[in-house]
């Protein structure tokens with residue numbers, strides 16, 4: 151069985167959806183499972199709905215209208231006025247409205263997941279209906295009945311045993327299956343999510359459980375490049391990457407592949423292909439067992455808008471196991487994602503992502519016990535397979551605040567203007 155994943159960019163408008171139908175017709179529609187993300191930037195729009203719900207509820211109808219209009223504009227091009235999809239989509243907006251009106255929970259992350267899931271539910275319904283309309287038979291299903299997780303809303307952990315059982319028993323391998331990325335459900339049937347950009351991971355979960363022959367992620371770029379083309383001018387396509395190398399790149403923040411996606415694939419040696427939906431004839435990138443990197447060139451990864459924190463003890467004592475373990479417990483409690491660590495005898499430096507806006511609370515708790523300084527808005531550059539020239543190229547971009555070098559990797563924290 152083949153697993154395809156189409157991300158937001160590949161379902162961002164009516165033309166993109168027509169393109170998916172063309173790709174499926176060329177690639178074949180049997181023994182295939184297609185995982186689809188929310189359209190375009192709709193997950194961001196739903197995040198805005200969540201914030202508005204809590205802070206400026208008078209603006210909520212307006213935000214919801216914008217989302218509805220976006221989807222209906224796309225539908226206008228793809229369907230006739232009386233097509234059933236309009237009822238399906240209205241029911242979904244009705245369910246969302248019902249939740250917003252009835253919810254009494256103040257648990258932000260729980261509420262977030264119950265709202266955010268509509269992006270994927272809408273996109274998959276629309277793509278599935280369009281495929282059916284154009285004669286491509288398909289089987290839409292609600293992934294929340296297949297992927298089961300714990301109740302760690304917004305970053306749920308998969309219950310592999312249960313999920314594996316359900317998927318192997320329930321997925322009809324003969325058909326073209328269409329389902330949602332990123333969302334799942336816990337054992338009380340509440341919606342959970344796998345972390346932002348988690349649809350790649352969904353594809354990996356299905357591939358693992360179904361022993362798929364391959365996973366293909368369709369992108370608006372040729373494949374995995376040696377640097378983010380939005381940040382670097384000259385980029386080169388990587389034709390082959392080993393699992394180990396791809397895991398390293400994803401870990402350091404190469405956003406083109408979600409970091410959790412690769413391990414399940416590596417375990418079963420399922421190749422991951424990253425191909426262009428704009429140029430589907432090209433081979434793109436293959437991540438598989440084998441050669442580390444082809445071509446073997448330096449690769450650049452940048453994580454923007456990080457916080458560089460420096461912590462030392464108030465009494466100038468050494469930063470050792472007991473206070474470091476305490477700090478890590480707090481980082482975990484406040485869901486701060488650590489991207490770089492460096493310690494000296496009396497101070498401990500960290501570069502973190504303030505993913506869930508919990509840095510202030512972390513800071514306030516720690517400042518009672520430690521001297522803690524921080525700098526917002528720094529960028530973390532990682533160069534895999536670096537050389538002198540590439541390090542010089544990066545460091546000339548701004549003031550270098552911290553550097554860490556290992557055999558294959560250099561990481562540099564920069565304050566850019």
Ligand SMILES: Nc1ncnc2c1ncn2[C@@H]1O[C@H](COP(=O)(O)OP(=O)(O)O)[C@@H](O)[C@H]1O
Nearest residue numbers: 157158159160371373374375377378380405406
């Ligand atoms: N190393 C890289 N190789 C290719 N694309 C990259 C890389 N790093 C960042 N990108 C960016 O990732 C984008 C595709 O990812 P994304 O927008 O998340 O796609 P989707 O949401 O459709 O899955 C590309 O348009 C490109 O700008």
Ligand SMILES: N[C@@H](CC(=O)OP(=O)(O)O)C(=O)O
Nearest residue numbers: 157158187193346347348349
């Ligand atoms: N829609 C979700 C999940 C996802 O993976 O999206 P994309 O494939 O567009 O990155 C998000 O934006 O986080």
